[in-house]
Amino acid sequence: MKTVMKPSRRDILKIGVAGGALAMPFVNRSWAATTELNMLAWYGHGEPDVVAEFEQANNVKFKPKYYAGGDNMLALIAQSPPGTYDVVLSDAEFVQQLNQAGYIDELNPADYPFDDFLYDDWKKFPGHWKDGKLFSVMVRCGHLGVSYNTTAISAEEAKSYKCFWKPEIKGKLGHFDWHLPTLGQLSLYNGNASPFDINGGAWDKVKATAKTLRPQVGGFFDYGGTFNGLKNGEMLAMAGIGDWITGVLERDGAKVASVVPKEGGIQWTESWSIGKGSKNAALAKKFIQYMLSAQGQVHSARMAAYPAFAVTKAGRKALNDKDPKEAQRTGQVDGAANDPVTLLKEGRIHYRDIPKQQSLEVWNDFWSEYKGA
Amino acid sequence: MPLLIWQVLFFVVPLGFMFVMSFWLVKDYRMTPAFALDNWLKILTWGIFWRAYGYTLALATAAMALASLFAFPASYTLAFKASDAARRWALFFLIIPFFTSYLVRVYAWQVVLAGNGIISAILGFVGLGPLSLLNTPIGTLVGYLTLTFPLVLILQTISLSSIDKNLIEAAHNLGCGPLRTIFAVIIPAAKVGLIVAALFCFILSFGDFVSPYYLGGSKPPTLSIMIIDSTKSGQQWPRAAVIAVMMIISLLTVAFASVTAAYRRRG
Numbered sequence: 037m038k039t040v041m042k043p044s045r046r047d048i049l050k051i052g053v054a055g056g057a058l059a060m061p062f063v064n065r066s067w068a069a070t071t072e073l074n075m076l077a078w079y080g081h082g083e084p085d086v087v088a089e090f091e092q093a094n095n096v097k098f099k100p101k102y103y104a105g106g107d108n109m110l111a112l113i114a115q116s117p118p119g120t121y122d123v124v125l126s127d128a129e130f131v132q133q134l135n136q137a138g139y140i141d142e143l144n145p146a147d148y149p150f151d152d153f154l155y156d157d158w159k160k161f162p163g164h165w166k167d168g169k170l171f172s173v174m175v176r177c178g179h180l181g182v183s184y185n186t187t188a189i190s191a192e193e194a195k196s197y198k199c200f201w202k203p204e205i206k207g208k209l210g211h212f213d214w215h216l217p218t219l220g221q222l223s224l225y226n227g228n229a230s231p232f233d234i235n236g237g238a239w240d241k242v243k244a245t246a247k248t249l250r251p252q253v254g255g256f257f258d259y260g261g262t263f264n265g266l267k268n269g270e271m272l273a274m275a276g277i278g279d280w281i282t283g284v285l286e287r288d289g290a291k292v293a294s295v296v297p298k299e300g301g302i303q304w305t306e307s308w309s310i311g312k313g314s315k316n317a318a319l320a321k322k323f324i325q326y327m328l329s330a331q332g333q334v335h336s337a338r339m340a341a342y343p344a345f346a347v348t349k350a351g352r353k354a355l356n357d358k359d360p361k362e363a364q365r366t367g368q369v370d371g372a373a374n375d376p377v378t379l380l381k382e383g384r385i386h387y388r389d390i391p392k393q394q395s396l397e398v399w400n401d402f403w404s405e406y407k408g409a
Numbered sequence: 410m411p412l413l414i415w416q417v418l419f420f421v422v423p424l425g426f427m428f429v430m431s432f433w434l435v436k437d438y439r440m441t442p443a444f445a446l447d448n449w450l451k452i453l454t455w456g457i458f459w460r461a462y463g464y465t466l467a468l469a470t471a472a473m474a475l476a477s478l479f480a481f482p483a484s485y486t487l488a489f490k491a492s493d494a495a496r497r498w499a500l501f502f503l504i505i506p507f508f509t510s511y512l513v514r515v516y517a518w519q520v521v522l523a524g525n526g527i528i529s530a531i532l533g534f535v536g537l538g539p540l541s542l543l544n545t546p547i548g549t550l551v552g553y554l555t556l557t558f559p560l561v562l563i564l565q566t567i568s569l570s571s572i573d574k575n576l577i578e579a580a581h582n583l584g585c586g587p588l589r590t591i592f593a594v595i596i597p598a599a600k601v602g603l604i605v606a607a608l609f610c611f612i613l614s615f616g617d618f619v620s621p622y623y624l625g626g627s628k629p630p631t632l633s634i635m636i637i638d639s640t641k642s643g644q645q646w647p648r649a650a651v652i653a654v655m656m657i658i659s660l661l662t663v664a665f666a667s668v669t670a671a672y673r674r675r676g
Contacts, residue, residue, distance in 0.1 A: 104641070110438040111644040137437060213627065215642070255544040255626025268523050270543055400642040407638075408457040408629045 075100040077125035080341025106130035119313030122320040128305035131172040132163035140309035172307040176344035180278040181301040183294040188272035197225040210271035213256040215403035217276035233392035280342040330354035431650035452651045465631040469615040472553035480562040488569035544626030552620025557610040568602020604671040
């Protein structure tokens with residue numbers, strides 16, 4: 037008699053369980069839930085050239101929301117429920133407002149390598165601390181000065197903002213469409229030692245200076261427009277920007293450069309915070325620590341979207357080892373004449389800030405008038 | 410009924426909300442519901458707004474006039490001289506630009522209009538250049554025409570094609586020359602279509618943001634750029650709402666006047 041092997045229901049269950057157990061390692065890998073970290077930042081910070089290594093090492097996937105400008109950043113965070121963003125990159129001058137509105141969490145200073153910072157001031161960056169408590173950590177910075185086409189403006193002429201008035205570039209001076217950098221530069225040109233902390237009389241003079249510059253202006257541009265304007269030679273100089281745009285073009289061989297003129301330059305500063313109510317605060321902290329590590333600083337300094345200065349000694353050293361050409365180009369070499377730290381010590385660099393004696397709205401409104409003049 | 414619901418849901422309600430928002434205030438970058446006239450007073454007494462208004466109106470009117478004038482000979486040819494097959498192909502080709510992004514087409518114009526672009530090179534060749542048309546009002550107009558010209562041409566062609574050909578033959582039989590036939594017979598007969606085409610051109614140009622920004626260099630700003638500026642700086646959505654309401658009122662006035670003119674009978 038032929039016996040037919042007929043599996044019982046119990047056998048089938050056993051096989052199922054065994055099969056499931058064998059498959060677990062694979063299931064596990066896909067299930068080992070990749071954590072999603074929500075990032076609010078300027079464009080570029082959530083791109084693979086910056087975060088890919090961290091993502092891979094920590095099984096994280098960044099979900100960036102990009103903004104253009106501090107106002108825009110504040111609005112986005114104000115309109116989102118608490119906990120929407122795990123990490124928030126802010127222009128330093130807006131950290132105070134983020135903190136005041138309760139959008140960011142307190143940080144533990146011991147978690148971050150302040151001892152390794154290149155410049156003492158950066159450890160206690162204005163607005164990042166309140167009542168001895170830390171709320172944001174500076175991670176990168178850059179300078180705003182005279183950005184110019186080297187075939188139209190000489191290095192000598194570029195040593196002063198005065199070159200913006202050069203008759204040969206009439207209609208070829210572009211503006212990055214944001215009032216703070218350009219008006220800050222004009223304030224420096226007028227000789228104000230604290231370009232954003234000026235009284236009514238000085239403010240009137242800045243407005244008067246701006247009006248004399250207006251006939252030179254060829255257009256007001258966003259990031260893409262600024263980039264294209266300089267690239268295709270449509271604009272021969274740009275006010276309100278610096279190496280963060282010309283550096284990208286320079287790396288591609290364009291004949292453009294940025295310098296800090298004799299009247300002084302403005303430092304833009306970017307800082308990371310942890311969003312209030314973040315469900316991934318530990319991971320967010322780990323990411324900020326990574327961005328301040330030597331490796332993270334190199335990624336930040338060489339960011340494809342826009343380069344910046346490293347802020348830690350280890351970061352600078354790693355940059356010099358990894359990409360000495362870029363370190364040289366940007367002055368991130370100890371003792372170089374255009375070393376950002378040297379320039380700060382010489383008092384030639386001023387932190388970008390919000391207006392101290394006028395409201396932001398007053399500056400905004402004037403910018404609109406200036407554009408429409 | 411569904412049309413009515415659609416209109417209420419997607420037109421009347423958002424419009425009403427925008428109008429209400431124009432009375433709100435912004436505090437600490439947050440909109441606060443209120444009933445304050447601050448935004449209206451600020452915008453309506455602001456010289457910059459009226460300058461931008463006049464500039465936007467002038468540019469949109471120029472685009473409307475240029476598109477209507479340039480399109481007419483082509484639409485006349487397509488309607489009266491071309492074969493049915495040729496007309497169908499022409500209309501098909503006129504639709505093709507709408508398959509591509511308007512922004513991409515505008516970026517392409519940057520290459521053409523720049524100081525080192527094709528037009529400048531041609532002008533240079535005949536001794537008139539180099540001349541950059543980028544970041545100028547002409548650049549903005551080129552962008553407006555890129556957006557609206559195919560539409561105006563299509564609408565004009567459809568309108569002219571529907572004219573009773575007997576009227577034209579009658580005009581010829583009665584001794585009308587070609588020009589008089591156009592002005593005394595064809596244009597009056599196609600008046601509604603021609604006006605509607607021009608109106609569409611005006612509406613699209615008046616509200617366009619892309620061309621004045623990327624080809625005009627925001628110099629000076631148009632109303633749409635002012636809206637962007639208001640929302641970008643200081644998050645003044647309520648002020649942006651005031652500007653938008655003013656734009657809608659202007660467009661409704663122009664549309665109403667145009668439609669009235671289109672359907673007015675000759676006395």
